[in-house]
Amino acid sequence: MNTATNPAFTPETTVGAIVAERPALARVFERLGIDYCCGGKQTLAAACARRNLDPHTVGLMLAATVTANDAPSEVDAAGMTLTQLADHIEQTHHVYVKSELPRLVEMAGRVAGKHGWRDGRLAEVHQTVIALAEEMFSHMRKEELILFPMVRQIEAGAADGSFHCGSIANPISVMEAEHESAGNAVARLRELTDGFTPDAESCNTHRALLAGLAEFEGDLHRHVHKENNILFPRALAQSGNN
Numbered sequence: 001m002n003t004a005t006n007p008a009f010t011p012e013t014t015v016g017a018i019v020a021e022r023p024a025l026a027r028v029f030e031r032l033g034i035d036y037c038c039g040g041k042q043t044l045a046a047a048c049a050r051r052n053l054d055p056h057t058v059g060l061m062l063a064a065t066v067t068a069n070d071a072p073s074e075v076d077a078a079g080m081t082l083t084q085l086a087d088h089i090e091q092t093h094h095v096y097v098k099s100e101l102p103r104l105v106e107m108a109g110r111v112a113g114k115h116g117w118r119d120g121r122l123a124e125v126h127q128t129v130i131a132l133a134e135e136m137f138s139h140m141r142k143e144e145l146i147l148f149p150m151v152r153q154i155e156a157g158a159a160d161g162s163f164h165c166g167s168i169a170n171p172i173s174v175m176e177a178e179h180e181s182a183g184n185a186v187a188r189l190r191e192l193t194d195g196f197t198p199d200a201e202s203c204n205t206h207r208a209l210l211a212g213l214a215e216f217e218g219d220l221h222r223h224v225h226k227e228n229n230i231l232f233p234r235a236l237a238q239s240g241n242n
């Protein structure tokens, strides 16, 4: 694939649209440090420029991944109805976050208590995971109790986007700001752990914590991508608020 000629992925295509069309390409962006979820509205050219990457090389990497994953393993979020997508997000990503974050908080506490003396950053890892868990639980509650029901009503034709709390654009912009904050917390965790990399002295709990955090980061990116780049813009468009 040549990014200059392929109509699907020109340098002007947004990275969020690329992942919406080809979910498997999220892994390429993750490897390159390109933010496709909160930063999903940036074009491929702009994203490459920010990371000092050659867009042609990135295009070749995307093409190679498309060929290798022609049947994408991720669900086709862009092909779902809004209700199906909201249900899917709740039943997969929200369920995962609810079960995984308490486990990560507990492990981060144990690792900080035992090994904090040799790596002072472990206390901040623990505090960051606690704050992230508090934020994510409150955030998902708002989506499940307020925003997703509004989205389902809009799709059912029972509402036009105006609710007692005003336009659906209001809760969406709050959710997007909270995604940014969660993304920053995960980026900070990556920094504090040298890219979730254990060292020779790391015990098994420390290794399990790092593996869990790395997996959490990938899941958060896919989760936020489905909301920011697919669910929210389509809900806004259907409510006439885009």
Ligand SMILES: [Fe+2]
Pocket: 089, 093, 094, 140, 143, 223, 227
């Ligand atoms: Fe969510």
Ligand SMILES: [Fe+2]
Pocket: 139, 143, 175, 179, 224, 227
């Ligand atoms: Fe969210």
